[in-house]
Amino acid sequence: MRTTVSFILIIVALAFAKSDDHSINAPNLSPFAITAKQIAPGTSRIFSINSSFANCDSCSIPYDKTEDLYGSNFRFDLSLFSCTWPITANTKGAENWTGHTFGGGLFLNSHYALPLEVGLSPTIIQWMGPFYIGATYQFTFGHYFGKDEKNKMTTDIKSNTFTGTFNIGGGAMLFMNNHGWGFGTHGGLRQTRIINPGSRAYTGTDSRWGNGINPQERTGYQKDDYVFYYGIDILFYTNVPLLEESNSKWHTGLLVSMESGIRPNVKSTPFWSISFSLLL
Amino acid sequence: MTNLLKYYNILFVIIALFLTSCSSIMRPPPAAAFMDSYRKDNAVNSVGFTYYAGNLDNSYHEHTSYSHKSHAEWWGDFTFEHVLNSKYFSFGFGMQSLTPFLQGGFVSPYVGLTGWSNIFAIGSNPLRNSENDSHLSHFSGGGMLIEQIPINENWKFGLTEHFSRNGRELYYVDEESCEGFSIGCDFPRPRPKFYKEVGGGFFILRTLSEAGKASIEFRYGRDLDEKRNRFAITLDFSFSSPAIPGGNDVMRSIAQKNLKKMEQLKTISADSLRTDSTKSDSINGLHTIKRQWIHLADSNQTTSIVYKPTNNVFAVTTKGICYDESANAVWLKQDYANTIYQVSVDSLDYCQQMERKNLLGSAVLEGVLGTLLAGLITGSLPASIAIGAGFGTGFWAIFNFGFDPEDLAPKVYPELCSEKHSKEQIIEWLKQYPCGEELRAKHAP
Numbered sequence: 001m002r003t004t005v006s007f008i009l010i011i012v013a014l015a016f017a018k019s020d021d022h023s024i025n026a027p028n029l030s031p032f033a034i035t036a037k038q039i040a041p042g043t044s045r046i047f048s049i050n051s052s053f054a055n056c057d058s059c060s061i062p063y064d065k066t067e068d069l070y071g072s073n074f075r076f077d078l079s080l081f082s083c084t085w086p087i088t089a090n091t092k093g094a095e096n097w098t099g100h101t102f103g104g105g106l107f108l109n110s111h112y113a114l115p116l117e118v119g120l121s122p123t124i125i126q127w128m129g130p131f132y133i134g135a136t137y138q139f140t141f142g143h144y145f146g147k148d149e150k151n152k153m154t155t156d157i158k159s160n161t162f163t164g165t166f167n168i169g170g171g172a173m174l175f176m177n178n179h180g181w182g183f184g185t186h187g188g189l190r191q192t193r194i195i196n197p198g199s200r201a202y203t204g205t206d207s208r209w210g211n212g213i214n215p216q217e218r219t220g221y222q223k224d225d226y227v228f229y230y231g232i233d234i235l236f237y238t239n240v241p242l243l244e245e246s247n248s249k250w251h252t253g254l255l256v257s258m259e260s261g262i263r264p265n266v267k268s269t270p271f272w273s274i275s276f277s278l279l280l
Numbered sequence: 281m282t283n284l285l286k287y288y289n290i291l292f293v294i295i296a297l298f299l300t301s302c303s304s305i306m307r308p309p310p311a312a313a314f315m316d317s318y319r320k321d322n323a324v325n326s327v328g329f330t331y332y333a334g335n336l337d338n339s340y341h342e343h344t345s346y347s348h349k350s351h352a353e354w355w356g357d358f359t360f361e362h363v364l365n366s367k368y369f370s371f372g373f374g375m376q377s378l379t380p381f382l383q384g385g386f387v388s389p390y391v392g393l394t395g396w397s398n399i400f401a402i403g404s405n406p407l408r409n410s411e412n413d414s415h416l417s418h419f420s421g422g423g424m425l426i427e428q429i430p431i432n433e434n435w436k437f438g439l440t441e442h443f444s445r446n447g448r449e450l451y452y453v454d455e456e457s458c459e460g461f462s463i464g465c466d467f468p469r470p471r472p473k474f475y476k477e478v479g480g481g482f483f484i485l486r487t488l489s490e491a492g493k494a495s496i497e498f499r500y501g502r503d504l505d506e507k508r509n510r511f512a513i514t515l516d517f518s519f520s521s522p523a524i525p526g527g528n529d530v531m532r533s534i535a536q537k538n539l540k541k542m543e544q545l546k547t548i549s550a551d552s553l554r555t556d557s558t559k560s561d562s563i564n565g566l567h568t569i570k571r572q573w574i575h576l577a578d579s580n581q582t583t584s585i586v587y588k589p590t591n592n593v594f595a596v597t598t599k600g601i602c603y604d605e606s607a608n609a610v611w612l613k614q615d616y617a618n619t620i621y622q623v624s625v626d627s628l629d630y631c632q633q634m635e636r637k638n639l640l641g642s643a644v645l646e647g648v649l650g651t652l653l654a655g656l657i658t659g660s661l662p663a664s665i666a667i668g669a670g671f672g673t674g675f676w677a678i679f680n681f682g683f684d685p686e687d688l689a690p691k692v693y694p695e696l697c698s699e700k701h702s703k704e705q706i707i708e709w710l711k712q713y714p715c716g717e718e719l720r721a722k723h724a725p
Contacts, residue, residue, distance in 0.1 A: 180527030
């Protein structure tokens, strides 16, 4: 497991190298939907890591006319509470178990995002056959740091922000019980928020050496955006009644889910995210 | 659970590598292998070669004042695909020459409806951020309707109709050199040129053996953008093999190994001895102990995970034990699951109490990774060190306080179970844990 976590952290860390601002996004609905479906019976805990990016092309900001904004977020999620319906009769699994046709769930999810952001997200999911709909609202409190004239994070410039973002959507999944693979797609509308707590930038150039001079502080900004997105999901799960024979305590699921914002005629994707979730 | 988590390591890496591939040039994949996957528990692996003919866009150079493009559309492609099936749904993934792709859809003996896409378009491409690349601009994919007629047991005939957005090859001659860290820049790299195509065709599939099939497929496509006619002839061989294991596959394979052992072992389900199902550690007739190492004569005597601190030592852990003096045997509880199995007193020895694997190394590693990650995000050394320290400490705290230490991975070291005890000592030790009546009654002959 240590290898896996290390590998994922390195991958997402590399992807973060160019980020400028912070972005705030409500969590992906897919892991909650799979837990509500109870395709891996008995699962109630969700652990996730998620990396996401939000872009805004030519957005107007206070100190400049327009600018391309680029925010990122890397977070860990842990579900604190889950209540799914109906009650799963056999949490040890069953042959040909395809989950609850009209399963649903209420969840309370918590997250921590780098460097200092925490949040709570109540989430509701309802399945109708192979389809589900869901909604979540994330309350976020973050202490964000700005960047100095050398584009390094500085503790001189900071702001506290309490805010919220929503995510509503739906999806469908197909389960291959003979193998324990699930494939799905989902989509919806999410609110993304790009936050810049302020920065310091050079306002002139040294005529002799060409260095930047006269650094001045710039006001921060928050940009809200509403993005339609789609996602694909690949699920690895167990539900056959072989816990004792396979020396397992409970059934599990592993979900890889990717989301991408949809907006025609823009040069960069407005939103992109990848998350790895372990369902126990 | 532990076995499954080990498998996750490989799975994570495979999925991540697959998602990060970047070629976008793709034509419709062969239809016969997809249809052949219907109702197969094994996967269908397809290896095919396609020859392209007709009015191809090649042997032509395009010069402008600032660019030189070579139109050199390929005349052939190799396709490798792994198709999994569950009833009327099949899902495949593979490579068409340089392009990783996904395929999925409805499948039945007579009709199939499938869609496919290159991975890059739906995965990595949205990350691109330049004037030339907008969302899904690198999408190669489409849909195909397939009708299949089984002629007899060995022969099938099928018709296909498709609509797709294909990619074809275009080379930028004397293009800009590679910048930064890049691999394979010195090789000519085809760039995608996309076009919409509508067309149809037919295929003939022949059964060669129980697992092997061969098919030949002809396809016509009309390029709607440049009004070209293209033809494709595919020779495809497919064979069945175990599918890339999903969760239930992994579970079955682990269970299969233990089931063979369980035929030789005397076992009881712990649940059958419980009167209070809310107390998972309480099993009537069995003593609950601190997790203990037990040295067994060989690995066939247990369904628990076997550790080998040295070559000739087979050690397992248990939290439940009892000694049945009349049977000269010991009952041990499986380490993670709920089976109780019997081992002869002559085949075991008692060892040390289990110690949890030291968390320091893992905490330091996570701390270093957290520091690197924070460094990339914040660009500030003090902040990175603070966040890294938080990562390491948080990791240590979660595992130290958030989990039962006896449920974490055990520390395995060479001295483990190296001390041997005499039979008298073993019996003396076992007498602390006599079996209760419930267990003896349960297993009475």
